[in-house]
Amino acid sequence: MNRPPGLTRSLNDRIFGGVLGGIARRYGWNSTLLRFLYVVISIVSIAFPGILVYLVLWLLIPEGND
Numbered sequence: 001m002n003r004p005p006g007l008t009r010s011l012n013d014r015i016f017g018g019v020l021g022g023i024a025r026r027y028g029w030n031s032t033l034l035r036f037l038y039v040v041i042s043i044v045s046i047a048f049p050g051i052l053v054y055l056v057l058w059l060l061i062p063e064g065n066d
Helices: 019-027 031-044 050-060
Strands: none
Touching: 019 031, 019 050, 031 050
16 A cells, blocks of 8 residues: 655755645645745734744654655
């Protein structure tokens, strides 16, 4: 059975920590679109502390070996 790769931070598709690049790779999404949506949701939603969530994910998700 062909399993998708586990969730890791991207080494090649990164701007800061590779979190969103890794999430996009894991689910087969466009990383640029995911980054755009993440920023828009972080700005529009006061209840969604985007920077804090990103930092926590940066600490929790292991670095990949692209």
